Amino acid sequence: DVKVTQSSRYLVKRTGEKVFLECVQDMDHENMFWYRQDPGLGLRLIYFSYDVKMKEKGDIPEGYSVSREKKERFSLILESASTNQTSMYLCASSLGGTGTRSYTFGSGTRLTVV
């Protein structure tokens, strides 16, 4: 069963901490994405990566960075967590090119910053 795995379902962190969210996919997908989901706002793209070591900013990259050292792993980093980064974070992957048919999501990480 192919899947996208996010390392934590729930996280509670303190303001100012550096936070790492990890995502691993086993489908050999080229594209990987990080979204955040907030009530009434839908999914907003933070960053995406179309290849190892390649990354592009999405709609709301401020306060975040990413790392993709291996094809299967895409990490989201909150450099200094703030309370307005409390949210559900969703990782997804897809085939390269116009591979939206293959869009596969992880189960999400609910992050609370206190």
Place this chain on the structure above:
Amino acid sequence: KQEVTQIPAALSVPEGENLVLNCSFTDSAIYNLQWFRQDPGKGLTSLLLIQSSQREQTSGRLNASLDKSSGRSTLYIAASQPGDSATYLCAVKPPDSNYQLIWGAGTKLIIKP
């Protein structure tokens, strides 16, 4: 700039009813439109994908239609069941992007037994 809207934000219907969920988009130039389902606290599962050249797609009790000229898509659920309770999101892929999807905020559906 493409915007995707889903109204209503929430819907509650008795079990067994047929129902329609709505998705509207502002720019008719789309590559495809996709419907997803999200169960509480979970990730998203793709339900149906309609290419811009298609009018509808069907999977079991689900039928999705696309009318690009009016900027609308509908997801029809026949003979609803409590297990259909979830949030349904639609997403549009712009023609000029290999990666991005533009998302609606979703409709939370509750099927009452």
